[in-house]
Amino acid sequence: MKRIFLFLATNLAVVVVLGVVASLLGVNRYLTANGLNLGALLGFAFIMGFGGAIISLLISKPMAKWTSGVRVITGAEGPDERWIVDTVRGFADKAGIGMPEVGVFDGEPNAFATVAFKNSALVAVSTGLLQGMTREEVEDVIGHEVAHIANGDMVTMTLIQGVMNTFVVFLSRVIGYFVDGWLSRGEQRSGPGIGYMITTIVLDILFGFVAAIIVAWFSRQREFRADRGSAQLLGRRQPMINALARLGGMVPGELPRGLQTMGITSGVGKLFSSHPPIEERIAALQGAPA
Secondary structure (H helix, E strand, O other): OHHHHHHHHHHHHHHHHHHHHHHHHOOOOOEEOOEEOHHHHHHHHHHHHHHHHHHHHHOHHHHHHHHHOOEEEOOOOOHHHHHHHHHHHHHHHHHOOOOOEEEEEOOOOOEEEEOOOHHHOEEEEEHHHHHHOOHHHHHHHHHHHHHHHHHOHHHHHHHHHHHHHHHHHHHHHHHHHHHHHHHOOOOOOOOOOHHHHHHHHHHHHHHHHHHHHHHHHHHHHHHHHHHHHHHHHHOOOHHHHHHHHHHHOOOOOOOOHHHHHHOOOOOOOHHHOOOOOHHHHHHHHHOOOO
16 A cells, blocks of 8 residues: 555656646647647657656665665675675676665565666565575576666666657647547637547557557566576576576565566566566577577
């Protein structure tokens, strides 16, 4: 319940902020007496599309700590924590990135990395993952998350999400304007009618589903790449294959919505799944060049 409330509150705050910005810049007045101002509409779509994605990226690290209850560790807490921190440090050095913050959170098996900048990332693993896997398998999962950071995956996904959001906002309003004009032909009125509002809402939803499918496809390709990255950091593929096989027999814990693409998921519905099936990931890793 807490996670849902925080997610909704954060998104509402982002929408309000973006609405104020669009109003100050004047791009929210794209419907004029002379028709549709495409330049203003494109500016509005850009602000709403990229603004939300970028703000989500920038606040992803503190939000991850807050919503998942991540406890940042330094290695001074005990031998297990020291091993986790040293493992992350070793992979970060190999990947050529700054040392991420390291955290542990309570819950079923899962792990995630979140970052706006490569040299100030966060890698977190759950207590369920630490208890349910061997050290070698946990090491493989950590390598996978560090590979996400090194690959700049969160920034890439933010840009893709921003582009998709911009197209959704822009196209739905353009089509809504023409549909409304067709429905109200012959009428005299100064603003958009119910046809515009209904069409825009429906197309926002429909185009949003299409955008989600495209973003999910990119996310799945990113997972294959991170698996290969982990194998490269380890120096061989078999440990990562073993870790994936173990993950296939475990039920991953739930992450906050904004972090789901960066964690471990089982995925329901392949088109909308942010992660490929474990079997496909293993097959891809087995077929990758040595």
